[in-house]
Every structure is written in C-alpha cells, then in structure tokens.
Amino acid sequence: MSNANISAGGSFASRFNLQQYVVYLGFLAIFLFFAIVLRDSGFLTVRNLSNIVLQTTPVTIMAVGLVFVMSAGEIDLSIGSIVAVAALAAAVTISAYGMTAGIVAGLGAGLLIGVINGILVAYVRLPSFLVTLATLGLFAGVSRSMTDLRSISVTNEAFTGFFGSGSLLGVPSLIWWTVIAVAIGHLVFRETRFGAHVLATGDNARAASVSGISVPRIRLAVLTISGGLAGLAGLLYAGRLQAAKYTLGETDLMTVIAAVIVGGTLLNGGKGSIVGALVGSLMMGMLNNGLILMGLSVSDQMIVRGLIILAAVAVSLREKNR
Amino acid sequence: MSASAPVLQLQDIRKTFGGITAIENFSLEVFPGEIVALVGDNGAGKSTLVKIVSGVHPPSSGTIAIEGKPVTMSNATMGRAHGIEVVYQDLALADQQTVYMNMFLGREPLNRFGLLDRRRMIEETEKLVKELDVRIPSAHATIRDLSGGQRQGVAIARATHWASKLILLDEPTAALGVAETARVEAIVQSLKMRNVGVLIISHSLDQVFKLSDRICVLRRGKQIGVRETAKTDKNEIIAMITGLQQ
Numbered sequence: 001m002s003n004a005n006i007s008a009g010g011s012f013a014s015r016f017n018l019q020q021y022v023v024y025l026g027f028l029a030i031f032l033f034f035a036i037v038l039r040d041s042g043f044l045t046v047r048n049l050s051n052i053v054l055q056t057t058p059v060t061i062m063a064v065g066l067v068f069v070m071s072a073g074e075i076d077l078s079i080g081s082i083v084a085v086a087a088l089a090a091a092v093t094i095s096a097y098g099m100t101a102g103i104v105a106g107l108g109a110g111l112l113i114g115v116i117n118g119i120l121v122a123y124v125r126l127p128s129f130l131v132t133l134a135t136l137g138l139f140a141g142v143s144r145s146m147t148d149l150r151s152i153s154v155t156n157e158a159f160t161g162f163f164g165s166g167s168l169l170g171v172p173s174l175i176w177w178t179v180i181a182v183a184i185g186h187l188v189f190r191e192t193r194f195g196a197h198v199l200a201t202g203d204n205a206r207a208a209s210v211s212g213i214s215v216p217r218i219r220l221a222v223l224t225i226s227g228g229l230a231g232l233a234g235l236l237y238a239g240r241l242q243a244a245k246y247t248l249g250e251t252d253l254m255t256v257i258a259a260v261i262v263g264g265t266l267l268n269g270g271k272g273s274i275v276g277a278l279v280g281s282l283m284m285g286m287l288n289n290g291l292i293l294m295g296l297s298v299s300d301q302m303i304v305r306g307l308i309i310l311a312a313v314a315v316s317l318r319e320k321n322r
Numbered sequence: 323m324s325a326s327a328p329v330l331q332l333q334d335i336r337k338t339f340g341g342i343t344a345i346e347n348f349s350l351e352v353f354p355g356e357i358v359a360l361v362g363d364n365g366a367g368k369s370t371l372v373k374i375v376s377g378v379h380p381p382s383s384g385t386i387a388i389e390g391k392p393v394t395m396s397n398a399t400m401g402r403a404h405g406i407e408v409v410y411q412d413l414a415l416a417d418q419q420t421v422y423m424n425m426f427l428g429r430e431p432l433n434r435f436g437l438l439d440r441r442r443m444i445e446e447t448e449k450l451v452k453e454l455d456v457r458i459p460s461a462h463a464t465i466r467d468l469s470g471g472q473r474q475g476v477a478i479a480r481a482t483h484w485a486s487k488l489i490l491l492d493e494p495t496a497a498l499g500v501a502e503t504a505r506v507e508a509i510v511q512s513l514k515m516r517n518v519g520v521l522i523i524s525h526s527l528d529q530v531f532k533l534s535d536r537i538c539v540l541r542r543g544k545q546i547g548v549r550e551t552a553k554t555d556k557n558e559i560i561a562m563i564t565g566l567q568q
Contacts, residue, residue, distance in 0.1 A: 191437040193430050196419075200427055203416035210414050211428030212399045270418040 034290035056285035058233035065229035073202035073269025081139035083249025086234030091244035110231015118220035163239025202269020335384035352519035362540035377401035405486035471502025
C-alpha cells in the first residue's frame with residue numbers, strides 16, 4: 001500500500017522516505033522556478049494555470065490507466081495509438097450517426113484494443129512489453145489507413161462541449177473529467193478488492209495465485225482498463241481540438257510513463273499511486289508550458305524535458321531499489 | 323486424541339507422472355492437536371505429498387478423507403475450501419504489501435459499501451499476532467521490512483487464521499537463524515492448543531524430535547514407516563531415511 005509503510009523497524013524505515021514525496025517536491029520546485037523566472041510572462045495567471053490542467057487532461061486519464069497496468073507488473077505501450085484510433089473512430093461515427101454513437105465507437109475501439117492486448121498477455125502468455133509494442137505499431141498503421149492521413153473535423157457541438165470547451169457549474173468540462181477519473185481511479189485502486197488483487201499480482205504473482213486470485217483475469221482487466229481510458233483520452237482530444245488526426249497521442253507515451261513513475265508507481269509492479277500520477281502528470285504539463293513561455297525552441301524543449309524526466313525518474317527509482 | 327476422527331486421513335495414495343511413480347502405498351492419519359513430521363531425503367516425494375494434500379495434484383489412486391469424509395481435490399483452492407492451509411517454503415507473501423493485507427490476501431473482508439474493511443483486517447491481524455506471539459512492529463508494517471523469522475511468523479499466522487482442520491508447514495525454518503528458528507518452533511508448538519492438525523516437513527531431525535508427536539518416513543516414494551516420537555530415536559529414523567542399517 002502506497003503510504004501505509006509506518007515505522008516498520010530496522011534502519012530503512014527510520015530513514016526519510018524521499019520516494020513518496022519526490023513528486024510533490026519536484027512539482028513545487030518546478031512551480032517555484034517558473035513562477036520566479038516567468039513572473040512577467042503570464043505563467044502565474046489563472047488563465048495559464050487552468051490551461052495547463054486542461055491540456056494535461058488526456059495524459060492524466062491515460063496515467064490513471066497505466067497505474068493499474070504497471071502496478072500489476074505489466075506495461076501498455078499501445079496507448080498512444082489507441083488515442084488516435086479512438087478519436088478517428090469517434091469523429092467518423094459522429095458525422096454519420098451522431099454523438100452517442102461516436103462515444104460508443106471511440107470507447108469501444110479503446111476497450112477492444114485493450115481486450116486484445118489483455119488476451120494476448122493473460123491467456124496466450126506473451127510479455128506485455130512485446131504485445132503492446134506490436135499493437136502500438138499495428139494500430140498506428142490502422143489509424144493512418146482509416147482516413148488516408150486526413151484530418152476529420154468534429155462539428156457536433158454537444159460533443160465538443162461535453163469533451164472539450166464546455167463547462168458545468170462554472171468549471172470547465174475537462175477539469176471535471178480529470179477530477180472524476182482520478183477520484184474513481186483512486187477509489188477502485190485503494191479501496192476495492194480488485195485494487196488489492198492488482199497490487200498482489202504485480203507484487204508476487206505466485207502468491208496471488210495460491211491465494212485464490214485469478215492472475216490472468218487481473219492482467220486482462222488492467223489492460224482493458226488502460227485501453228478504455230486511452231479511448232476516453234482520444235475522445236477528449238477530439239472534443240478539445242474539434243478534429244481527429246492520426247498524430248493524436250503520438251508523443252504522449254513518454255509523458256504518461258514519466259508521470260506515472262515520478263508519481264510513485266513501481267516499474268515492476270506491487271506499488272502504485274493514482275494521486276501521485278495526477279501530480280506527476282500536472283508536473284509534466286507545467287514543464288511543457290513553462291518551457292514554451294521561456295521561448296525555448298522545440299528541439300531545446302525536448303532536450304530539457306528529457307533531462308528533467310531522467311532526473312526525476314532516477315531519483316524515484318533509486319529510492320525504490322533500496 | 324484417538325477419541326476424535328482424524329482431520330486428515332490418506333489411504334493407499336499413489337501418484338504417477340507418466341510412467342514414473344512418485345508416491346506409492348502411502349497412508350497417514352493426522353489427528354486434531356497433533357503434530358506429525360514428514361521426513362525423507364531429497365527426492366523422497368515430500369513435495370509431491372504437499373501438492374496432493376494442498377490439492378494441486380490429485381492422486382492417481384487412493385482416498386483423501388477430511389474428518390472422516392472422503393473428498394476429491396483437483397486444484398489448489400480446494401484444499402483451502404476444506405480447511406487445509408499450506409505455509410509454502412517461499413511463504414507466498416506479497417513483499418510490498420502490509421502484514422494485514424497479506425493476512426487476508428485473496429479473502430479480503432468488505433464493509434457495507436463493498437469496499438475493503440481495513441479496520442477489521444487490522445484488528446484481526448493484531449489479535450492473532452498477539453495470540454501467536456509473532457513479534458512484528460505493527461499490522462501496518464510492510465513485509466519487506468520484516469526479518470525472515472517475522473515473515474515466517476506472518477505466514478504461519480495467516481495459515482492459522484484460515485485453517486479449520488490442518489496446517490501444512492513446508493520447511494518452516496530452513497532459511498532462519500538460531501534465535502529465529504526457536505521463535506518459529508514456539509509458534510508451531512502453540513498451534514497444538516488450537517485443535518488443528520499440523521503436518522510439518524523438515525530436514526532438521528533435532529526439530530522433528532522437539533516438535534512432533536509422530537514421525538512418518540518416506541524413501542523413494544515409499545512409506546517406510548510411522549513411529550511415535552517418544553518411542554524412537556534418531557538412529558532408527560536415520561536408518562529408515564537412508565535405508566542403511568548401522
């Protein structure tokens with residue numbers, strides 16, 4: 001359990017457990033840095049800060065799914081391709097059959113790819129790294145061939161409002177999506193039998209198995225959840241950008257994995273945090289935003305982001321592999 | 323002891339894998355409150371017997387009866403359903419989870435909202451840990467922060483919590499130091515008071531003589547004999563294990 005590790009005796013536990021707080025400290029440090037350096041460039045305005053949250057929403061949603069996958073000791077590299085396939089499936093369906101059909105098509109596509117990943121991992125017993133690497137490429141191809149590389153616009157206002165520009169009680173819908181996904185994800189992960197079984201499976205699959213937990217079913221479930229949430233992320237991209245294209249989600253994989261690991265989820269399973277992944281995801285979004293405001297070129301941004309992710313991941317993994 | 327039915331009764335158990343006979347003509351009874359030791363050299367068939375009793379391997383022929391009633395067992399969860407708990411050599415603990423989550427692994431109690439009932443898990447863990455005198459810092463401690471003896475204590479406590487009939491201990495002290503071995507032996511001894519049967523597999527004859535009421539010897543898949551611990555000595559048992567007369 002992520003923070004139930006209280007005074008467990010021995011020299012380890014008496015040591016300050018940096019790993020659990022690294023994401024919060026990193027978040028604070030980066031925030032303060034930009035707040036000072038960019039004080040005249042509009043970083044601290046409400047508009048800019050809420051923009052960061054809005055733009056981060058799809059990454060946060062995918063990160064919630066990946067916490068389940070990684071806590072169960074698996075990985076899902078295919079989420080970027082799922083985003084594009086789901087967004088395109090939704091965009092094409094909406095123009096022909098309307099909003100509800102579009103949502104069903106988008107989420108359905110995500111869930112279906114998740115189930116395919118899950119069956120191959122859980123029942124054919126192939127490593128998830130290889131399975132999802134293959135489906136990453138496979139569905140990147142599918143999304144390109146679906147529309148001949150063309151972008152499909154989404155004009156249904158109910159859809160773009162629900163998944164993009166709309167708001168409820170004065171709060172933008174994208175923030176609602178973040179709050180709902182994180183709240184439900186956290187509840188399921190921390191407080192249900194399923195969440196406990198995911199952690200047990202990632203921690204010690206044999207122990208889980210002799211304790212009566214169906215390990216294959218857990219593996220299938222986490223990859224299906226991840227696929228479904230990546231599909232939702234695709235809908236959110238299509239809603240906010242009012243268009244779908246095969247490039248959607250293409251560069252998100254590294255950001256999502258970094259957010260999840262920095263947020264305190266173990267790469268090898270057995271330990272994870274949904275709230276940590278949220279903060280990790282916001283940290284990545286803030287980094288992106290700040291570097292653009294600082295006027296860095298795209299290539300410089302990539303270099304700086306890569307270095308910061310490397311540092312953050314190194315700190316969190318060093319602590320974990322004590 | 324003889325007044326009540328045996329918690330476990332194995333009769334004419336035979337197990338073959340392909341053409342190879344792993345166990346033949348094995349019969350053994352374990353009574354409530356009794357500790358029976360199973361000894362034998364490497365490859366004598368002890369781990370096959372563990373798997374038969376836990377339900378992983380159904381026997382090729384012969385009967386298993388629990389409290390006098392014959393049962394058929396075809397997978398690992400069947401043994402548990404019949405009140406048999408196994409403490410595996412590798413303990414089967416999830417290292418990064420807390421003690422209380424491990425105690426209830428796969429059988430977590432839920433509150434009325436359908437969510438994990440942590441309070442109940444913690445309370446029951448603390449109660450049991452105190453009863454068995456397993457010295458761990460707290461029910462919240464993570465398994466990886468515990469010593470080998472403490473982990474073994476947690477695994478035995480878990481088995482004790484769930485076993486209504488029989489606890490099977492597979493080499494419970496093989497990886498432990500002297501002081502920790504003594505602690506675990508004291509815990510095993512205290513299981514007699516709980517009126518469950520205990521079947522213990524051990525390489526240490528000192529331990530077998532210290533803990534057991536009866537000793538069952540296996541050699542190359544054959545049952546060589548069962549002796550009352552008080553009426554035998556190490557020389558006889560060693561001769562039975564090795565098949566050599568001194």
